[in-house]
Amino acid sequence: MAEGTSSLQTDAAQHALLEATLQHDMEQIRRKVQDMAALDEQALKTCLEALLERSRQKAYAVILRDQRIDELEKEIDRLCLEFLVRQQPVAGPLRFVYAVIRINPELERIGDYAESIARQVLKLATLDPLPARDKFIEIADLAIPMLHGAVEAFVRHDAELARRTMLTEERVDALRSELNTLLQGAERQGQISLDALGPLLTVVRRYERVSDQAKNICEETLYMCTGEYVKHRQPGEPFRVLFVDERQGCRSRMAESIGRSLGLPQLQFLSAGLDPQPADPALTAWLAAKGLDIPPAEPSRVQDIPDLPHVQVMVALDAAARRLFPQPPTKTVTLDWSIPDPGGIQGDAAEREAALEQTYQTLRMHVTDLARALLGE
Numbered sequence: 001m002a003e004g005t006s007s008l009q010t011d012a013a014q015h016a017l018l019e020a021t022l023q024h025d026m027e028q029i030r031r032k033v034q035d036m037a038a039l040d041e042q043a044l045k046t047c048l049e050a051l052l053e054r055s056r057q058k059a060y061a062v063i064l065r066d067q068r069i070d071e072l073e074k075e076i077d078r079l080c081l082e083f084l085v086r087q088q089p090v091a092g093p094l095r096f097v098y099a100v101i102r103i104n105p106e107l108e109r110i111g112d113y114a115e116s117i118a119r120q121v122l123k124l125a126t127l128d129p130l131p132a133r134d135k136f137i138e139i140a141d142l143a144i145p146m147l148h149g150a151v152e153a154f155v156r157h158d159a160e161l162a163r164r165t166m167l168t169e170e171r172v173d174a175l176r177s178e179l180n181t182l183l184q185g186a187e188r189q190g191q192i193s194l195d196a197l198g199p200l201l202t203v204v205r206r207y208e209r210v211s212d213q214a215k216n217i218c219e220e221t222l223y224m225c226t227g228e229y230v231k232h233r234q235p236g237e238p239f240r241v242l243f244v245d246e247r248q249g250c251r252s253r254m255a256e257s258i259g260r261s262l263g264l265p266q267l268q269f270l271s272a273g274l275d276p277q278p279a280d281p282a283l284t285a286w287l288a289a290k291g292l293d294i295p296p297a298e299p300s301r302v303q304d305i306p307d308l309p310h311v312q313v314m315v316a317l318d319a320a321a322r323r324l325f326p327q328p329p330t331k332t333v334t335l336d337w338s339i340p341d342p343g344g345i346q347g348d349a350a351e352r353e354a355a356l357e358q359t360y361q362t363l364r365m366h367v368t369d370l371a372r373a374l375l376g377e
Contacts, residue, residue: 066114244314274324
C-alpha cells in the first residue's frame with residue numbers, strides 16, 4: 001500500500017513539474033509578444049510625432065528600430081517551435097501556440113507599417129501646414145489603443161475584451177474615408193501638391209491597416225479562448241474579388257471601378273499591386289467621366305489586403321501578378337485575364353483614349369460575366 005501511495009505521489013509530482021514547465025514556457029512567449037507589441041506601439045506614436053513636427057530625426061529613429069521588431073518575430077517563431085516539440089500541447093495550450101504563430105506576423109507587419117509611415121514623413125519634411133492635422137491625430141488615437149487592447153485581450157485571455165476592441169475598426173475605416181476626401185479636396189484646391197498627396201494618403205492607409213491587423217489579433221484571441229474561428233465566411237458576408245497587376249495601374253483600378261459600379265452588395269471588389277504606385281490623375285479623370293465609382297487613390301500592396309487568404313477570387317491582369325496565386329490546396333479561385341496595359345501606349349491623345357476604351361470594354365465584359373456567375377445567374 002505504501003509503495004502504491006509513493007507511486008501516486010511520484011506521478012503527481014511529475015505532473016506538477018510538467019504543468020509548471022508548460023506554464024513557464026507559455027509565459028515566456030507571452031512576454032515576448034508583449035515586448036513586440038510595445039515596440040510597435042512606441043513606433044506608431046513616434047511616427048505621429050514625426051508627422052506633426054515634420055521631424056526627420058524621429059522618422060529615422062523609427063526606421064532604424066524596425067530591425068528589433070524583425071528580430072523579435074524570429075525569436076517568437078523559435079520559441080513556438082520549441083514549445084510544440086518539447087510540450088506536444090493539446091487543447092488550450094495548443095490553441096495558444098497556434099494563436100501566437102498567427103499573431104506574430106501581424107505584429108511584425110505593424111512594425112513595417114510604422115517604418116512605412118516614417119519613410120512617408122521624410123517626403124513631407126517641408127510640408128507646412130499639415131492639412132487635417134486633428135484628423136491624423138484622431139486616426140492614430142483610435143488605431144494605437146486598438147492594437148494595445150487586442151494584445152491585452154490576448155495576454156489576459158479575455159474574449160469579451162477582444163470582441164469590444166474589434167468594434168473600433170469600423171470607426172477607423174470611416175475616418176480613413178473622411179481623411180481621403182479631405183486630402184483629395186485639399187490637393188484639388190491647391191492647398192497641397194500632388195507630390196504631398198500620395199505620402200499623406202499612405203500615412204492614412206497605414207494607420208487604418210494597423211486597425212485591420214489589430215482586428216485579426218482579436219479574432220485569433222477569440223479562437224484561443226473559445227475555439228470560435230470568426231474568419232470563416234459568415235452567411236451574408238460578400239464574396240471578395242481581388243484584381244492584381246504589377247503596379248496597381250490602369251487595369252486593376254479600372255476593373256475594381258467597374259465591379260463597384262455594378263452596385264451588388266453581395267460582391268466586394270478590390271485591387272492591389274506587387275509594386276503599387278499612386279493612381280494616375282489622368283486615369284482618375286477618365287473613370288470619373290465614365291461615371292464610375294473611383295477606388296481609393298493611394299496604392300495597396302497585395303500583402304496589405306485584409307484577410308488575404310480568405311479572398312474568394314483572385315484575378316491576375318498581367319503575367320507578373322500570376323506569381324501571387326496561392327499554391328494548392330486553396331479555396332481561392334484564380335483567374336488569368338492578362339491584357340495589354342493601356343497606360344503603356346505611346347501615341348497621341350486619340351490613340352491613348354482608344355486604348356483605354358478598348359480595355360474598359362474588355363474588362364466590363366469579363367467583370368459582368370464573373371459577377372453573374374458568382375451570383376448564380
